[in-house]
Amino acid sequence: xxxxxxxxxxxxxxxxxLYLIFPGSCMYSWGVAALNLLKGGIVIxxxxxxxxxxxxxxxxxxxxxxxx
Numbered sequence: 151x152x153x154x155x156x157x158x159x160x161x162x163x164x165x166x167x168l169y170l171i172f173p174g175s176c177m178y179s180w181g182v183a184a185l186n187l188l189k190g191g192i193v194i195x196x197x198x199x200x201x202x203x204x205x206x207x208x209x210x211x212x213x214x215x216x217x218x
Contacts, residue, residue, distance in 0.1 A: 171181025 169175065170177040171184065172178065
């Protein structure tokens with residue numbers, strides 16, 4: 151029973167915000183702002199992953215060079 155309540159709360163936390171940001175609802179402008187924030191966050195995330203990948207690659211090159 152406890153697990154079902156957790157699932158129900160999780161579903162409500164997914165459905166209610168989606169309902170509020172649809173066109174015609176009272177918080178539609180908030181939904182547009184949230185999407186813009188997510189778009190900016192995706193760019194920053196991709197940039198950070200790129201930097202981490204470069205650092206890992208340089209580290210692997212150093213390890214391979216030292217082992218030879």
